[in-house]
Amino acid sequence: MNSKHMEKTGIVATKETQNLESKTNGKAVIRIKDVCKSFGDNKVLNGFNMELYEGENVVVMGKSGSGKSVMIKCLVGLLAPDSGYIEVMGKEISTLDRQTLDELRSDIGFLFQGSALYDSMTVRENLEFPMRRHKEKLGYVSDTTSLVLEALENVGLAHTMDLMPTELSGGMKRRIALARTLILKPKIILYDEPTSGLDPITAKEIIELMRSIQNKYGTSSIIITHDVDCARVISERMILLVDGINYAEGTYAQLSVSKDPKVDAFFKK
Amino acid sequence: MAKTTLENLKLGIFVILGTSLLLTAAYLIGNRQNMFGGTFNISAVFKNANGLQNGNNVRFSGINVGTVNKIEMLNDTTILVYMSITENMKGHIKKDAVAMIGSDGLVGSMLINIVPGAGVTPLIEEGDELESVSKIATQDMISTLNVTNENAALLTADLLKVTQSLTKGKGSLGRLLNDTVMASDLQQTIANFKYASHSANKTLSELNGMVSTINFKESTAGVLLADTISARKMRQTIDNLEKSSSELEQMSKELNSVINGLNGKNSFVQYVSKDTTLVFQLERTMQNIEQGTARFNENMEALKHNFLTRGYFRKLEKKEKKNTN
């Protein structure tokens, strides 16, 4: 509430998180410490820190190419950071073997930027795909139809089961991608630009869906976006990613009245 | 699901058809080279393999019955060729069959032709060795012709030289021809020879005529034969023969002395002996004489056996025996 408390240094931000930790009273499911990642000469992350607590929604905002996507890809082991420490649900990602990593990944849902539905498969096959390697988690059900239907009903698209992704609109694709993310009942969901490329109304629908999912399953989420409206609606806490570091942290209300020009730039319309 | 099943069905047909086609092709190719089924091995020895290779066909009376297995060089003129023949040909090829190397058309690959023999012999068995005939290959023929041609060219060149030197009076023969004494001597000798052989020939033809008439008479009316006239004629003839033979003997003695002289160290004669034309002529003459003598002997034999003259010769024999005794 009070913008005076907001500072732009990492040290203060850590204080802030500690405050928040006491407030939410949960344990951290994700810890990121001093992560650096560069592509060639381009330093994308340069000592990024953050934590995600059980049951909270954190929005990470940043400009295009500021390394938001790189950061969450590091979280699921799609990219390996050059240095730093990443811990997800008590396990350090870089030390895991393939099998443990896959097990861990089944607890993390990942909604990709462009939905990333498999073009060559029907909606049903798309939803079944994550179950192929995680049968034990779902109790070895032989008929997956009920699970697929349930997931589709959650996003309100049960009738599209036998369609191909190319027959769907952008919003439908995004919702089906969300259904696919949910099918393994993850504890953490990472949203990479969930509303990008959608019209405002559809975007709002998606955001509503995300909220309802969180209420229903009690997941923790990291939402990456540059859409301020989205951030305002869904965030409990925000992190601004500028110049490869967690430049500022706080609630939407705290950050939106910040005098810092770099922070303020995000909220200007 | 139905779509997947159909896809898999098509894939299955595709894979099975493709694989079976490949295997069929492999089998057909292998079958033609007798890689499957029973075969037995035979061999044949050739002097020249004529470019035969492993895998070349073996034909029996024009049917492909097998392939060449192995070609082994035993020594510089003996090449052992092993062939594997299909089992079902065992009942057809006999031991006296003859193998020869031929080619499949003018530009075709080489092959072995097995030709059935004429006789009645047992059937062929594993490991048998066939008789072989080496046909002269076209190439050999051509190369032989080539050599002949070259030789002919050389000969004509030489001949030209010889005739040139002859006309100019150079060289051994030229000198010889210029040497009048020797030339006349030689001429004389050759004339003598000619005469001798001529008279011998004449006598012999007369005798021949005699014998044939006798034969004729015998066959038609042997009884009518006037014994006395014939006997007289006969005696006369034989006297003639004796005369000519003594003449012949003299001639050959003379000839011998000439030849001895030729072989001797007399310098110009040596030249002569090296002169091919003259030697050739001499040889011809000798051959004529020999032929004459041989025919003479033949006639003499015939006479001896003739029933008309048998008595006379027996008398002669007895005389001889008495003389020797």
Place this chain on the structure above:
Amino acid sequence: MSDSSPNALVKSKTFRRIKHFFVQIGDLSYFAGRFFKEVFSPPFEFRELLRQCYQMGVLSLFLVGLTGFIIGLVLTLQSRPTLIEFGAVSWMPNMVGISIVREIGPVITALICAGRIASGIGAELGSMRVTEQIDAMEVSGTNPFKYLVVTRILATTLMLPLLVVFGDLIALYGSALVENIKGNVSFQLYFNTVFDALNWGDLIPATIKSFFFGFVIGLVGCFKGYYSTKGTAGVGIAANTAVVMASLFLFIVDFIAVFVTDIFYEL
């Protein structure tokens, strides 16, 4: 940089290109090595393999068959006048049979497949990479290398020899058709002569060669698609370079195969 003449610039450009080439070869070798490592380790994506086999085998059959038929037809028509001049027209089945089975069949089929399959794989995997579908697979617990790359390379490796068999047969049929119409040679005589002319030394190296051709097509297509750079333009580049590189590699492999076969013949 201030003293660098245009010459130095060209030099550095050439240097970078050469370096890029070697890096590509190195990456490709690593990629092939990863394929061999993963192809033998479970889990096996059997259903996807069947699907890819269908896609690459059955669906290429028409194209391969048509090309083969035309090649057989044209080869025979073109050689006829020359062979007639030499009076060796009865050698047509031998000549066409050996050239198709040994060389033309495998190479033409492989080139057609490089055009159809390598570009298809390049574009498909490229777009999957660009739209993060490959990442999505990785995250959902399926090894995308196994699911996408191994199945495709295996499918091309297994299907190409079969396609070559069909292609050869159809090409020979086309050739036999010409001989049948123009030269009064019966199909039976034609194929008898062809099988007479061939031996295992023609068929087996050609079949082994086809496996390598298939492997190269799958490998290059997957490599180009899998490591396609971001953006839709990257997809086009991936498809294009996949065809070019696969065709080039096919000829190199063909050369090596002929060389090795030749050595075996000498032995």
